[in-house]
Structure formats: structure tokens, C-alpha cells
Amino acid sequence: MSGIHEQLLNAIEQEHGALLATQITGERPGAKLLVLDDGHVAGELFPAELHDQVRADAGRLLNSGEATTRSYQVGDEQIDVYIESHLPPRRMVVVGAVHTAIHLVTFAKEFDCHTTVVDAREMFATRERFPHADELHVGWPDEIMPDLNLGPQTDIVMLAHDPKFEDPAMEVALNSRAGYIGAMGSKSTSADRNERLKARGFSDEQIARIHGPIGLNLGGKTPPEIALSIMAEIVAVRRGKDPRGSQSPVKPAKADQ
């Protein structure tokens, strides 16, 4: 059995979610407990009572993405445990290899996001236009997307602006666990799409996951400006400041965007 650090490195490389708890005070500073999202557990904290308490918190903290020191009461003693959650890498799936997508992929790369661009139109989805995308797929988005591992760490951005491509892709998106779903289009385009989705049997709650019109209201007009407003919205949502909330300090895109 290899060491805990080594197992953590392996987990990160294999894109597993991982929680590492390190005891920093108490009888065994440096003692570690590792919990992976596939259920693998390794290591031990001391005493056993501390181990059990941290183990009980592990499931909840595994997907938090946080790094924090927590104090545990063990008998008369307070023991500090540093706990860090390692999330799998961020992914962005862009449906529609349009001009704005080129800039959006550029921004996403700055956030260490693994980027995938999908478009059925061969003319658009070329390596000349997207030399920087990690993956480029020519084909129907709804056929390709189910193979893309659309988990909580995935942002799905619909830029195709054509119901023929987008409606089936949106159904795949809504049936996934993607953390962010946004779609380009005016308020009326968005409302029409939502009606079609409703007719296909999706609930209001499911449809409410869609950010549309996509992006924050930066007043932008050009493709890079719009790409920036989309990226900004994704950051806001990921940081718990959904622009659609009434208390949110940031505002969603205007209807005319």
C-alpha cells in the first residue's frame, strides 16, 4: 500500500474527487485520512474518536471544494484538523462553434477548464478556428454529449442559437448533473424554448436551471465582450452569487443581448 500523499496524487491525476484530512494538533500531528469519491478510504487519525468524527463529516465535505481547519472536541481536548477537498477538474462544453465560442474557450482556458466544442457544422468546428480547445467534435450535440462526463464540475454553454441543434442538446443537459447550463438568446427566444421544453415534459424546476439570456449584464456587444459576460456569470454562479437571485450583487444579461 502506497502512502497517503501518493494516493492523493494518483486520485487527482485520475480526476477523482478527494478529501484529505490532516491532523495538525493532538498526539499525532501529520496523521491523515483520505476519502475518495469512489468510496476508497485510507489512513487513520488518532485517537479513534477523532477519526470517527472526521469520517462522519467527510461525505458532506468531499464536494465542497474548500480548504479549512476545523476544531474537534475529543474528550477534554480540542484537536485541529486541516481538511481539503480536491474536486475533479472543471469542464466546459460549448454547443455551437460560433465566433463567441472562440473567445469563450480562450477565457475558459485561463480558469484551467477542460474545454470541449461541439457543432454539427463542419465549416464551423475546425481546428483552424479552435486550436485552443481540448476537444473538438463534429456531430449532433445530443449524440456526442452523453459521452462527455457532464458532472457537477461541468459548465454547458449553448451558443448555436438554432432550436434544431439546441433543443435536443438542452434535453441532454437538463438530464445531466452539470453545475451550470446557459443558453444564448433573447428573452423571447428563451421563453419560446422553455415552452417547447415544457411540452416535452420538463418541469419548471428543471427548466429553471437554464441561464437564459446567458451572461452578466456588462453592456457588451462584440463576441469577446459577450464571451466575457458568460465567463463572468459562470464565476458568479460557481461562487454562490447566482445573478438571478434578488439579493445578488451581480445582474443577469439584458433581454436584448
Next chain:
Amino acid sequence: MRDILPDIREWRAAGEEIALATVVKASGSAPRQAGAKLAVTRTGKMSGSVSGGCVEGAVFEKAMTVLDSGRPEVVHYGISDELAWDVGLSCGGQIDVFIEPFEDQ
């Protein structure tokens, strides 16, 4: 961890002795938050950071004593306004750094 992982892999392959420093608590306007990591080797190689460059030198020194003793330590770094040349964070933030040998348990 992801950012320093390739360096650690390389150092381990080369048989380097490695210490890992992690910000376990940060308060005030600390330049890096909890979770920030700096890995160093006995031979003086560094990867990552735990501050904006203010305390990395001191952390390296401490990491060498941790490698010698094999015992992890928590070190607190705060503002250094009383002794201008002391090691500290000019930004006014405070950090606790946990320094441990990077070894198999």
C-alpha cells in the same frame, strides 16, 4: 495541489527529499488562502507558494528543520510592523502554515 503535482512527481522520481507547506488558516488580507501549497526539496528546489513571496524564504528554512526532525510543525506568520526586517506579511494578513515531510505513511 494540482499545480505543483508535476514538480513533485519529477522530484520523487529523482529521489529528492521533499517537504510540503500548506496554508491551513488565513485571515485578514492574506495573499493566499487556506489550501495554498509550497513544496520544497532538500536541494533547494521550490514549487508553488504560500504567500506573495513574503515568507517563502522562512518557510524553506523551517522545512529543512522539519526534514531533519521528521516532525511536522505549524508556524504562524503575521504582520511585522514592530521589527521592520522581521519575517512577516506586509499586507497585514496572518497565516498558519503546516509544514510536513512529504513521505509515505
